Amino acid sequence: MTARDDLHAAVAAGVVGSEETFRALLGAIVEVARAIFGAKASSIVLLDEETDELVFEAVVGEGEDSLLGMRYPAGKGISGWVLATRTPLVVEDVHQDPRFAADVARDTGYVPKGLMAAPLLHGERALGVLSVLDRPRASLFSLQEMELLGLFANQAAIAVDLLLKARRAEKLLAGADGDLRVVAELASAVDALEDERREAGMRLLHELSRMLGR
Amino acid sequence: MEDAVAHGWDASRAALPAWSLPKDAVDRIALPGDWPERVTREWAWGGSTGRGARVCILDSGVEADHPSVGGLETAVVISLGEDGEVIASDDTEGDVSGHGTACAGIVRRLAPECSISSVRVLGANFTGSGAVLLGGLRYAVEQGFDVINMSLSTTKKPFAAVLHELADSAYFRRTVIVASAHNMPVESYPWRFSSVISVGSHEEPDPFAYFYNPSPPVEIFAHGVNVEVPWSDGRTLTVSGNSFATPHIAGICALILAKHPELTPFQLKNVLYLTATNVGGGA
Incomplete structure (x- = not known):
């Protein structure tokens, strides 16, 4: 040899079966993000560069049974903007406007009252988007929450990088x-x-x- | 321009690239000497509506007929030709995400009579978006806007050098680039360059409250949390993020430049510093 x-x-040796492990890690991250924010749902979508689509890789809460593996165009909507500009975005009172709800439903599969979305950045690459839906509206959104969202997104980006490496090795x-x-x-x-x-x-x-x- | 004339400023002087200064040229670069002893907000933009200042929103497009936007001077979409050349075509799609409309609405709220143009660099597809962003900024700088609002950044290092060069050329051509700082601890551009004005968020509800940061790279903090904004399809939303703090400063720059068009970006930054809530006390 x-x-x-x-x-x-x-x-x-390290790759066989590792896809499941890294997927579980992503699942754990969205689970913790949802719990920390007291949110109704959380999800991670990844960019498929070949088709220019975003794919649901981890979902917890609303839509967790139906969204995994679902795809939608990467160029439009909220997560499309977050991904392309590599910038987090927080929107509240989404449900009051049914037209906006259509955008969000396309991105997330259901219509929340509010959402927070942050890009998953690894080095120079934007890998996907972490979303947290429906944090409780007991208080106005704060910068502290924005920072926390960023920390989760960083952690998720590292896990996604491992997952993508494992997939490349599997393909090889x-x-x-x-x-x-x-x-x-x-x-x-x-x-x-x-x-x-x-x-x-x-x-x-x-x-x-x-x-x-x- | 009335104020510019009043200050004795002559546009032709802006074209003097003084690599050196001969003795007999000293008089020709005499600058307006009527700066007040104390620069206040009243001096900086009192009575200004932004009329005469041209602001560019480099983003996802702008919905021109949204009541909170109130029309656009121009709207183009940037694409790349086969050889990578930048193509700016008339944009009839409006806003592909709603974000550009939000930025335009904030600028309009602060500077109701300024001119707003849209340069769309998002939406076609994700791949290649960095090159389109560069092309869009190059186009906007060439158009000679007074203010370019960039509520976005790129993490791609290969683009950093070109962005830097563009930011510097804007600075010397009297175009102020107001750029969002990143909310996350990542390297992104162009907000880190000293030739742009970088903006982060504070939590105060006052759209005219802004703070000078003595610990850059983020230079200014502006209203960026729980901001009511217009969105595409005539909608209104409450949003948070540095990308919404940025157009607040772009709007204030438009107010100042409409009243004092003679100011260079260097001088404008000084005016922002002297009138910051934590410096001039917002007086």
Whole structure:
């Protein structure tokens, strides 16, 4: 094996099954964001650069059963503006205006009274948008809440970056005639073993490696 | 321009690029000497409605017939040709998100008689939006607007150098770029450049309250939380974000420049500083 193949195998060991882990992390982030703000719902949409669409990757609260995987054009609406300008935006009293509600419904799947949206920025890239819907209107919106929203968006952006890296690596593996995938699955399976079984598995792999001439 | 004449300012002097100053040219760059002992808001914009000042909203387009916008001087949409050349076409789509209309409405509220134009750099699609943003700013600078409101920024480093050059060229051409600071701890442009006026939010409800920040890069804080704004389709909403603080300063700049068109961006920044709520006490 070349050094590049070694690298692929090493990456693969960490990649197999990691999509689920990173998705769970995104789910946890929207869950905490909703709880901290006392909001009714929270979601993360990611940009699909190939189709110029935004895709729901994590949803909690209203719409969580129906929105995952749904897509809509990235150029328009509230999240489109937030993404393109890389700037957070807070809008209140949305429901009082049914025409505005149509914009928001397209972006979020339901009509809230208010929404906060922040871009997911990683380095130079805008990856998607974090939205928090219907915070309680007990008080006027404050700058402290804006800062908190930004902190959640930063955390979410890191998780999204990991998810996207895992997807790229998965794609790479899938394109390697399946050979590398077998190696990756093997590495992942051995990694999941414990104690004696893990030791036995490692011995077997070393023996295999020796037999194959390394 | 009446005030400019009264101040003895001559537009032709603006065209003097003095790389050096010969002895016999000293008289030719004599500047208006009637600045008051204390620069007050009354001196800065008392009696001004913004009439004569030209403001550009670089954003998602503006809904010209919204009652809170009250018409536009021009509206163009920016696109890129096959070779990357900037194309500015008449924009008939209005506002693709509502945000540009909000910014125009805030400027109009503060400077009711200024001229407002829209340069749309958003909406076609997301990919390539950074290049369109640059093209739009270049176009706006070439048009010689007095004030360009930029309630947006880019995080793309390759664009930073060109944006910097554009911001500096605007500064020397007497076009003031008023740019939103980022609400999040990320590197974005052009608000970080010293040749623009960068704006963040405060929580006061007063649209004329603004604070000079002695710890830049954010230079000014303006009304940006729970702001009532016009939106597309004739709507009105309550919104928060630095992008709504920015047009408050753009509007105040329009008021000042309408009354004192001779001011350079350097001098205008000084007037903003001297009349800031935490400096001149808002007097």
